Amino acid sequence: MPLFDDTSKNIILNFKIQHGYDSNDYVGISRLIPPFTPKQIRHFWTNILDPRLNHSCLDKEEEDYTVTWIENRVLNGPINWGELINDIQQRFGKLRPKNKIKNFWYSRLRRHQNDQYSYYHS
Template identity: 30%
Template sequence: MVRNKNPLFNEEDNERIRNYMKEFGHYHNRFVRVSKLIPKYTPKQISNHWRNYLNPDLCHEPLGSYEKNFIIDWIHKRQKSRVNVFKKNFENFYHYENIINRNNGKNNILKQPRKYQQSNDIIPWKNVVRDLENQFNKRYSENKVRNFWNSRQKSILKKSRKQKQMQKTAEQKQVFILPATNKCPLPSNGQNDSSRISIASLLNDTSTCVF
């Protein structure tokens, strides 16, 4: 049977899912069981819909400041831990490859292991939601937590780009005075302040100054 890739959950289907989850919620393959009874939805679609919308234990309040800080700290600690694991594994790989190449009399260029070439860090949102619930006794949807983090990252990236653009614009606006020629003499340091020529007059007087 061909299933719709992006089906819309109507209220009738929502009610059926709620009832089936009361019956099969204690099974580890509960979403597979429900999908067999509502075959137009895949187990993954039902699982996502349940975790983000239908679960009666969901907290629909907006994330508070403490919850947001908890999410940020949780992800930063995980990313730092993954970096340390990567360094340790890569150093072990580097040491092992050097021994192999030395024993074989080869002078090969060391390549980074393929399994560590992926720089994107996948965040386990299930674990974030679980620890968030254990800490604050509130179960937020994965979508809400994920949307907060993605929105924050986009905001940081936007500010960073804006700062770089402002810095670039400021550098372009800087005026560099080239050394003066005989046709456009500049006053020496020994002259009085009253006899000094302003930079604006030098720039505007194109008839006497040639750069």
């Protein structure tokens, strides 16, 4: 994926300001910056550029909430990350990037799997 330069970032921000932050017209934005696909623009917006995003580290309460939330739903099929993000925002007042939550969960999962492997193979 090519890197977004300052001009591309400004085009995306201005479009979102004009059409609303919750606008999902990534096809329209991609027409303004042709090297990028709508999917690349959406990913960049929802994980990096959206000014409402809180990029700081998750605090202990958010981590605990995420673990409990996922463990209570994991048997019902795939994790609905969008629903979890909305629940975290409502509960803690922080809009988190989807990748931050997913990275926390999967790194925690790997850490626990490695701990179990070490326990049984030591």
